[in-house]
Amino acid sequence: MGKELDRNRSQQPLRTPSAPGDGPVYRRLAAFAGVVLRATSREVWDDAAALPATGGMLLVSNHVSYADVLAVGRYVIWSGRWPRYLGKAELWSTPVVGWFARKCGQIPVLRNTAQARDALAPAQAALERGECVGIYPEGGRTRDPDLWPMTARTGVARLALSTGVPVIPTANWGTHLIMPGRRLTWPRLWPRKTIRVVMGDPVPLSDLHGRTDVEAMRIATDRIMDAVTILVEGLRGETRPAGVWDPRKGERVTKA
Template sequence: MTSTDDHRPQPLPITSDPARVPLRIANSTPVQPTYRRLVRFAGWLLRLMVDRDWDDAANLPATGGVIVVSNHISYFDPPNLAHYLVWNGRWPRALGKADLWQVPIIGRLARATGQIPVERGTERAKDALVHAREALEQGECVVIYPEGTVTADPETWPMTPRPGAARLALASGAPVIPVGQWGANLVMPGKHPGWPKLRPRRTVSFRSGAPVDLSDLQGRTDAEAEAQAGARIMAAVTELVAQLRHETAPADVYDIRVGRRVPRLDAR
């Protein structure tokens, strides 16, 4: 009989770069073979392209449903975020624009690895949160960018959130782990994909924070609760980004709906 402990993350070999630990050691949790092969190749490729500055993701639960929220700074950051999560023991199921599922190869891989399409602007958009909640109930790690798109802030700070992440968190009760990242935007800047700028060699940095406290809002479905939850989520992410940038975040926050920074909602 196989022990239930067999798939727990094993102690990692001592190394200055945790991403150089073999995947079979860093993450032995069962997953679709296609997903494991894809991640192994992507990890090798990313190690060639950039350096890494990761924390140990001590706040990321080793098992059970969890929502990971992060700032979105580049089309190059999703594979790097996945790299960070997989090598810290979790296989991400990310919510992404449904248009990607129509792209040859990318769409096939997204389906094969269980990623979750979001058909924004349609009646089916809410289905993504249904599928995400089902994934959480099955003990999965669900990744969502609260901003919904690559930031349009002129200085690449996190923007105001869309309601999806907060809505999912309040409905599911799953822990919400904020992750701040920086560096992918220097490899592929702007809101449009392009050729990566690999010289000079860049460092991609990640920090995770303590679970966002939403206990007083759990179970509520009103707009005020969702707005408050969203503000707390983005405040936690922004704090981590400020640490990585060694800067203080602006007093106001960019709102893509009006095309400028607006006062932040009190996140208390």
């Protein structure tokens, strides 16, 4: 999981190791987010040693707060990649947020409709162009009462197995103290909160590449979420509860 967590790297101004970086709007937004987060939080990062310097890749993470995208995105950008996140399409019609999403090349998802799979086409195209695509496998912020990762959807597995790109797990903890709950609210910036972000090694999926059957999707999804949950356990210093929260049933279930 990289080196010991370190605050020093997160306190430095934004650089663009993957020069020349992204477009001006994305660069300025990232720089502004860095100024705000350095001033109002204590960011503690590892060295992101597993992050590929180039080429298509899937960035997966747990999702506990609206602030996750800023916290993890900044960590990844500072480390050299500019992520294209899949996000719910409703945000694209939100003033300001939607404008930034378009300008920064993020990918809208039409959730809970037959069109949801359509989002995978632009995501796959971005991967084939060598982009870093960020996706929350759970499909939204966790509904687990204790904020553990919940059951995931298979979209991330479809992308991973069809493209063969590396799947890089990350985890964050502390963002839920800044923007708690499921509604978009003003952030709680003071007193200062601690945000921790770490990265794990690529999820082993080569034995499943090219498969499209349900069993392969389930296995791949489970491996991806297990890798993320292990990182969350490390950040929290706790062991995950037995079972995984299933939002459809409103309870923790045992995986098959």
